[in-house]
Amino acid sequence: MDLKEALASVVGPEHVDPAGDRHLQDVTENPPGQAEFVVRPNTADELRAIVVLAHERALAVTPVVAGYNVAGIAIPRQGGIVLDLTRMDHIVELDRDAMYVVVEPGVTFGQLKAFLDVEAPELVYTYPFAPPFTSVMANALLDGLNNLSMPHGAMGKWINGVEAVLADGEVVRTGSGAVVGRWFSRAPVPDLSGLFVSTQGTTGIVTKIALQLQPKPAHRQRWLALGEDLASAYGAMRALARTHSFDDCGLMTWPAAKQLFGATRDLRKADDEPFAYLMIDITGASAAELDARLELGKEILGANGIDQRFDADEVARLVPALAKMAELPTTLDFLLDFPGGGLTWVGSYGPGDQWVSGAQRGMDLLVEHGFPPFLVSRPMDGGHYFVLRFVANFDKADLGEVERVRTVMGKLADAVLDHQYVPYKPSSDAARRILDRAHPGFVRMLDRVRDAVDPDRRMNPGRW
Numbered sequence: 001m002d003l004k005e006a007l008a009s010v011v012g013p014e015h016v017d018p019a020g021d022r023h024l025q026d027v028t029e030n031p032p033g034q035a036e037f038v039v040r041p042n043t044a045d046e047l048r049a050i051v052v053l054a055h056e057r058a059l060a061v062t063p064v065v066a067g068y069n070v071a072g073i074a075i076p077r078q079g080g081i082v083l084d085l086t087r088m089d090h091i092v093e094l095d096r097d098a099m100y101v102v103v104e105p106g107v108t109f110g111q112l113k114a115f116l117d118v119e120a121p122e123l124v125y126t127y128p129f130a131p132p133f134t135s136v137m138a139n140a141l142l143d144g145l146n147n148l149s150m151p152h153g154a155m156g157k158w159i160n161g162v163e164a165v166l167a168d169g170e171v172v173r174t175g176s177g178a179v180v181g182r183w184f185s186r187a188p189v190p191d192l193s194g195l196f197v198s199t200q201g202t203t204g205i206v207t208k209i210a211l212q213l214q215p216k217p218a219h220r221q222r223w224l225a226l227g228e229d230l231a232s233a234y235g236a237m238r239a240l241a242r243t244h245s246f247d248d249c250g251l252m253t254w255p256a257a258k259q260l261f262g263a264t265r266d267l268r269k270a271d272d273e274p275f276a277y278l279m280i281d282i283t284g285a286s287a288a289e290l291d292a293r294l295e296l297g298k299e300i301l302g303a304n305g306i307d308q309r310f311d312a313d314e315v316a317r318l319v320p321a322l323a324k325m326a327e328l329p330t331t332l333d334f335l336l337d338f339p340g341g342g343l344t345w346v347g348s349y350g351p352g353d354q355w356v357s358g359a360q361r362g363m364d365l366l367v368e369h370g371f372p373p374f375l376v377s378r379p380m381d382g383g384h385y386f387v388l389r390f391v392a393n394f395d396k397a398d399l400g401e402v403e404r405v406r407t408v409m410g411k412l413a414d415a416v417l418d419h420q421y422v423p424y425k426p427s428s429d430a431a432r433r434i435l436d437r438a439h440p441g442f443v444r445m446l447d448r449v450r451d452a453v454d455p456d457r458r459m460n461p462g463r464w
């Protein structure tokens with residue numbers, strides 16, 4: 001049977017197509033890839049049958065949901081099959097008592113939010129600034145950063161366990177759900193869930209993931225505070241995170257705000273405009289708890305020289321563009337619809353004591369290469385580490401600009417590593433720079449793991 005017929009016999013002919021632009025390129029500067037067919041399975045059994053078929057025919061397999069990772073890491077690099085997982089969009093289980101949800105790869109942030117609002121209004125998940133149509137699972141497997149990552153850490157930490165298909169078709173399970181059928185925790189079995197985190201699909205394709213939920217506090221307020229320099233913004237973020245009393249403190253420098261308010265080209269900061277915008281989320285189980293936290297927040301901001309603070313909901317009523325950020329998930333069209341359509345970044349996690357110098361170096365690099373100093377950040381995991389993410393919009397049709405963006409992203413990856421920050425969701429280029437500096441034992445261990453689960457390197461080849 002030829003390949004197309006064989007694939008169609010598993011998923012039906014209407015779910016097999018020649019690979020086209022949607023799957024061969026993305027919004028970034030990474031070059032287009034190639035693949036023979038895109039296949040859209042509906043169930044874990046169908047997915048497994050396709051992986052077995054690919055294994056028998058020695059074909060590469062690249063999984064993808066929305067393809068909005070912003071690193072080129074779902075672009076197929078060695079032909080073969082693209083597994084489009086958007087049809088596997090079932091919310092498999094909700095455990096309100098143990099506070100977790102089990103989802104398939106195609107479940108989106110918009111879908112999960114709508115589901116929880118109805119089925120478990122006392123619980124919440126945590127949302128990125130990624131569009132509502134992107135995958136909850138992919139974001140967790142990529143160790144992403146969401147709006148409760150300041151108290152609770154990167155998204156890999158929210159994973160209680162997975163079910164996955166290895167390169168040869170073997171189905172495996174990790175976490176407590178591997179033993180007792182309920183996914184309340186990763187502990188206390190050997191922690192194999194990490195084998196699937198930040199590996200970009202190279203260790204297997206996850207078909208189900210158990211993710212923690214959090215209680216939803218009854219009272220909430222959001223501030224927009226304005227910072228005049230990096231040091232005061234860092235001081236405020238660090239102090240807020242260490243109290244464990246605040247849900248989020250997201251920072252964006254002025255080019256982000258300018259773009260949010262509608263500017264595109266020729267971004268310039270006027271003297272009377274703030275340098276950085278801090279979005280601070282404050283919640284409380286009771287009105288008294290919220291009030292106490294608001295008081296603490298005022299003290300912390302004042303002690304760090306941040307005197308301009310507004311109720312973000314009131315500002316959003318006056319400035320509708322800001323309303324976009326009020327409720328997540330949301331589509332940041334100012335990033336996605338930028339003229340020319342290109343969007344890319346280097347995002348990284350690293351130590352607080354290197355934050356100010358790392359932020360300055362990255363912004364200088366952007367400016368030196370003709371891009372505005374667009375930085376996004378937040379403290380992570382109670383202030384144990386911080387984010388440095390440098391963002392560039394560009395014109396995909398302007399080859400000179402694409403080359404410039406490639407150069408600066410490479411330099412940014414090196415610059416963050418120089419400051420002991422490690423790129424997350426790394427592009428192939430950034431992953432190479434990470435491995436060049438990594439302890440040889442880490443590199444060998446990664447190789448040995450891949451030798452064990454995918455000796456022929458057919459799972460999302462070209463990564464790591």
Ligand SMILES: Cc1cc2nc3c(=O)[nH]c(=O)nc-3n(C[C@H](O)[C@H](O)[C@H](O)COP(=O)(O)OP(=O)(O)OC[C@H]3O[C@@H](n4cnc5c(N)ncnc54)[C@H](O)[C@@H]3O)c2cc1C
Binds near residue numbers: 142201
């Ligand atoms: C404007 C914008 C803002 C964003 N903001 C944030 C943010 O604040 N925080 C954040 O963390 N991210 C952010 N993102 C990045 C990204 O969109 C999210 O992390 C998102 O959840 C990824 O989902 P996706 O469907 O696009 O994944 P895809 O790009 O389809 O897949 C991501 C990776 O996972 C692999 N993969 C997919 N499915 C599986 C599977 N079942 N098993 C194994 N591997 C798999 C793919 O091969 C790929 O390498 C943003 C993106 C955009 C465009």
